[in-house]
Amino acid sequence: MVGIRGLDSLICEHPLFAGMAPDYCELIGGCARNVRFAKGEYLFREGEPADQFFLVRHGRVALELMAPGRGPIRFLTVNAGEIAGVSWLVPPYRWLYDARALELTRAVAIDAACLRRKAEENHDFGYEMTKRFMAMLVQRLHAAQLQILDVYGTHG
Secondary structure, three states: OOOHHHHHHHHHHOHHHOOOOHHHHHHHHOOEEEEEEOOOOEEEOOOOEOOEEEEEEEOEEEEEEEEOOOEEEEEEEEEOOOEEOOHHHOOOOEOOOEEEEOOOEEEEEEEHHHHHHHHHHOHHHHHHHHHHHHHHHHHHHHHHHHHHHHHHOOOO
């Protein structure tokens, strides 16, 4: 089992947190634990409280929306080195979609309430987290735009 010091290192090595000050990694590590999901197991479900997010270390996770009459539709696959879950950032802190392991997946789960409390207590840390998550969200929005162009093509 990876100890707290090991979790700090895993966090600092994660691409989202690369170059982050070690004391910030330690703050995050204090809210972290290792988790494992079997193929087909849900990390979270739409409508549930968004009380944690996941740094995917190994495996793949499907982010899915439920389409009435069609079933789940995958809109993004999260791979190792990426994050599953951003709904923990803004009220009402509820998941807007499902996340399901496509294969055995190992991740670091970060307790969202713990992290929000630390960000509120240390605004420099909170600002650093906000910048990093906003950059990730902009990248995901761009990827979604490219996917829409690919699906619908360009008509001129």
